[in-house]
Amino acid sequence: MKKKVFIIGSGFSSLSAACYLAKYGFDVSIFEKNDSFGGRARQFKSNGYTFDMGPSWYWMPDVFDRFFNDFNKKSTDLYEIKKLDPGYKVFFKNNESVSISSDVNKIIETFENIEKGSGNKLRKFLKQAENNYELAVKDMLYKMPGFSILELINTKTILRFNLFLTNINEQVNDLFKNKKLRSIIKFPVLFLGAKPSNTPAFYNFMNYADFGLGTWQPKNGFYDVVKSMIKIAEEQGVKFKKNSNVDKINVDSGTVKSITVNGKKLDCDFLLSGADYAHTESLLDKKFRQYSESYWKKRVWSPSSLLFYIGIKKRLKNLNHHNLFFDTSFEKHSNEIYSKPNWPEDPLFYVNLTSKTYEHTAPKGHENCFILIPIATNLNDSVQVREKYFDVVLNRMEQLTNQKIRGFIDFKRSYCIKDFKEDYNSFGGNAYGLANTLLQTAFLRPKLKSKKVKKLYFSGQLTVPGPGVPPAIVSGKLVANIIKNEGTV
Numbered sequence: 001m002k003k004k005v006f007i008i009g010s011g012f013s014s015l016s017a018a019c020y021l022a023k024y025g026f027d028v029s030i031f032e033k034n035d036s037f038g039g040r041a042r043q044f045k046s047n048g049y050t051f052d053m054g055p056s057w058y059w060m061p062d063v064f065d066r067f068f069n070d071f072n073k074k075s076t077d078l079y080e081i082k083k084l085d086p087g088y089k090v091f092f093k094n095n096e097s098v099s100i101s102s103d104v105n106k107i108i109e110t111f112e113n114i115e116k117g118s119g120n121k122l123r124k125f126l127k128q129a130e131n132n133y134e135l136a137v138k139d140m141l142y143k144m145p146g147f148s149i150l151e152l153i154n155t156k157t158i159l160r161f162n163l164f165l166t167n168i169n170e171q172v173n174d175l176f177k178n179k180k181l182r183s184i185i186k187f188p189v190l191f192l193g194a195k196p197s198n199t200p201a202f203y204n205f206m207n208y209a210d211f212g213l214g215t216w217q218p219k220n221g222f223y224d225v226v227k228s229m230i231k232i233a234e235e236q237g238v239k240f241k242k243n244s245n246v247d248k249i250n251v252d253s254g255t256v257k258s259i260t261v262n263g264k265k266l267d268c269d270f271l272l273s274g275a276d277y278a279h280t281e282s283l284l285d286k287k288f289r290q291y292s293e294s295y296w297k298k299r300v301w302s303p304s305s306l307l308f309y310i311g312i313k314k315r316l317k318n319l320n321h322h323n324l325f326f327d328t329s330f331e332k333h334s335n336e337i338y339s340k341p342n343w344p345e346d347p348l349f350y351v352n353l354t355s356k357t358y359e360h361t362a363p364k365g366h367e368n369c370f371i372l373i374p375i376a377t378n379l380n381d382s383v384q385v386r387e388k389y390f391d392v393v394l395n396r397m398e399q400l401t402n403q404k405i406r407g408f409i410d411f412k413r414s415y416c417i418k419d420f421k422e423d424y425n426s427f428g429g430n431a432y433g434l435a436n437t438l439l440q441t442a443f444l445r446p447k448l449k450s451k452k453v454k455k456l457y458f459s460g461q462l463t464v465p466g467p468g469v470p471p472a473i474v475s476g477k478l479v480a481n482i483i484k485n486e487g488t489v
């Protein structure tokens, strides 16, 4: 008889693990507390608009392709996808803006026009970033379950040791003097959830992901990827159960025996949780938890977010698909997230208009708009605060893009810390899990396998390799391989 693996949650890491585990011959069931699948990457439709609720930057297409190839498929067999050109637009003070082309040579030209000599420096920097990408993403990521420091040590990483001693901030400030160029180059680090000054320069491979590999968009949004992974999982025999809250993990003689779902006990041979790590451990009796409340409180968390999903009954000018509003201080906002957590005085924010690329995501002649303000976790989230920030960002958008927006809104929904906690059992309302700082990298992150309970495993953005959709997909593969090795003994 096939061994039974239960999976808590249906985020990308759970979906990825489910596909591999079913392929390896396990009997796999996914239990999701919400009424739809995909975790933080869920989607909702309202008033003719289709909104992705979380991820919107499709980066590292090779990681998605590698996943689909493992199931003898290509992403393009499953969904239509376009490379965006420009990839994105960045707004600065004094009504200045820079568009980032999909062609790296044009980006180099843009840099050179802004700061003489920076084009060549960028070319060299990107060569190093590409080499790091080849090593980190194409090679190491898939071989590092985070068990030991030895996974990090090989001749190639030793040769790059200096890139772990210096940080992105120092490296970028050394190369470029112009403030606009500096913030453009530092922006991808935000995907790792940490401040550039707290992120090893080795992570500059994210700049290659940005400028070298480009920004892509699936036709019906990121949810196309969720649906495709569910399709593969179902083809492999995975069973999906929604509205199924896991209330308790039951352990006997130090081994997981069953879970309690909506009050009913169900037996399993292995349990994998893709839900937030601290929440999963709270489902265990205290003696079986590996990490204390104070451990979690001391971690460097990636930001939470204040989000607005907006329908606008006209087409907007001067905006692209992805738009970054960097017209205020990057450093000040970073400090308000990480050093002195507080609501930001002059926030940076991000605006996404999927209808610029795929018009069907909004009613004809309308615009589908998603606004994200990164904020610290655990702030006091209220309707009044949300409205205050909505006003702030709308004013800036109207002013910097030179048009009226306020009177044209025909749909609006906000989402913030309270929702992250309620919908995903997220610690402190984090949006992207634990930041990838030097002290929270690889073997220093929470483990894929419990040290206290046999047959209990973890995946997702709080474990290895880290935050973001591509790492979550890799995390699912890593943990599936561990279970495979232990499940067939």
Ligand SMILES: Cc1cc2nc3c(=O)[nH]c(=O)nc-3n(C[C@H](O)[C@H](O)[C@H](O)COP(=O)(O)OP(=O)(O)OC[C@H]3O[C@@H](n4cnc5c(N)ncnc54)[C@H](O)[C@@H]3O)c2cc1C
Binding pocket: 008, 009, 010, 011, 012, 013, 014, 031, 032, 033, 034, 038, 039, 040, 041, 053, 054, 055, 056, 057, 058, 059, 244, 245, 246, 247, 274, 275, 276, 279, 305, 307, 372, 423, 424, 425, 431, 432, 459, 460, 461, 462, 467, 468, 469, 470, 472
């Ligand atoms: C606003 C936002 C924007 C983002 N932008 C990007 C981006 O542009 N590009 C990118 O690559 N990444 C982005 N990310 C990050 C990316 O979405 C996540 O890293 C990734 O989706 C996390 O996947 P995961 O497997 O860790 O699980 P999650 O998506 O966190 O899923 C965990 C699941 O577990 C379920 N669950 C929790 N408790 C229980 C329980 N007791 N019983 C049953 N089910 C339970 C939850 O409901 C949830 O469905 C963004 C995230 C957010 C929130």
